[in-house]
Each structure stands twice: as structure tokens, then as C-alpha cells.
Amino acid sequence: MDKIILTQLKSLLEKEKAELENNLENFAKKNDGEWQASYPNIAPGENLEDQVNEVEEYENILPVERALEKKLKDVILALEKMEIGTYGKCENCDKDIPIERLLAFPEARSCNNCKE
Numbered sequence: 001m002d003k004i005i006l007t008q009l010k011s012l013l014e015k016e017k018a019e020l021e022n023n024l025e026n027f028a029k030k031n032d033g034e035w036q037a038s039y040p041n042i043a044p045g046e047n048l049e050d051q052v053n054e055v056e057e058y059e060n061i062l063p064v065e066r067a068l069e070k071k072l073k074d075v076i077l078a079l080e081k082m083e084i085g086t087y088g089k090c091e092n093c094d095k096d097i098p099i100e101r102l103l104a105f106p107e108a109r110s111c112n113n114c115k116e
């Protein structure tokens with residue numbers, strides 16, 4: 001892969017990693033390398049309606065947190081692949097992932113044919 005494009009993709013990935021970590025920090029804590037959405041802190045004496053709202057909010061946040069975490073893992077994996085020189089190969093068919101796809105999704109793990 002072209003060195004200039006690779007450098008460009010690396011900076012995209014690093015920027016994405018920082019943004020994802022910032023987003024996750026808003027509602028999750030890092031625990032032994034895993035992100036966990038903070039469970040609502042229910043104050044004693046708080047009325048039931050508020051408690052219900054907080055738990056509902058937590059339940060709404062969970063899928064968002066999981067999606068961000070999954071993306072962050074893919075971004076980190078892509079950066080690791082750059083280090084070992086296997087970046088840009090489809091994990092499924094081992095073909096090169098097209099540059100246009102990588103520029104749009106630098107963390108892509110599969111080519112256009114193999115993507116879900």
C-alpha cells in the first residue's frame with residue numbers, strides 16, 4: 001500500500017480512536033480494558049419515577065455503548081495491523097480491501113464482497 005495513503009489512514013484511525021474514547025468516557029468507565037456503561041446512581045429517597053427514568057436511560061445507553069466499544073476495538077485492531085503489516089487485507093478472503101473503502105471506513109475488516 002502507498003505509504004502516503006497509509007499515513008493518512010493511520011491519522012484517520014488515531015483521530016477516530018480519540019473521538020470514540022471521548023464519547024465513551026461520557027457515559028462509561030474503563031475497567032480492565034473493557035468499557036462499562038455506568039449504572040445509574042440511585043439516590044436514597046429519590047422518587048420512583050426518577051428511578052425508573054434513570055434505569056430506562058441506562059438501558060437506552062447500553063446498545064450505544066456497545067456499538068461505540070465495538071467500533072473502538074476495530075479501530076485499535078486496524079492500528080495493530082498497521083504495526084505488523086497486515087492492514088488492508090480482508091479477514092475473510094485475504095484480498096486487498098479497496099482504498100476507497102478504507103478511506104471511508106479505515107477500520108474495515110472485510111472487503112466489499114465479504115462485508116455483512
Ligand SMILES: [Zn+2]
Binds near residue numbers: 095110111112115
Ligand atoms: Zn473479502
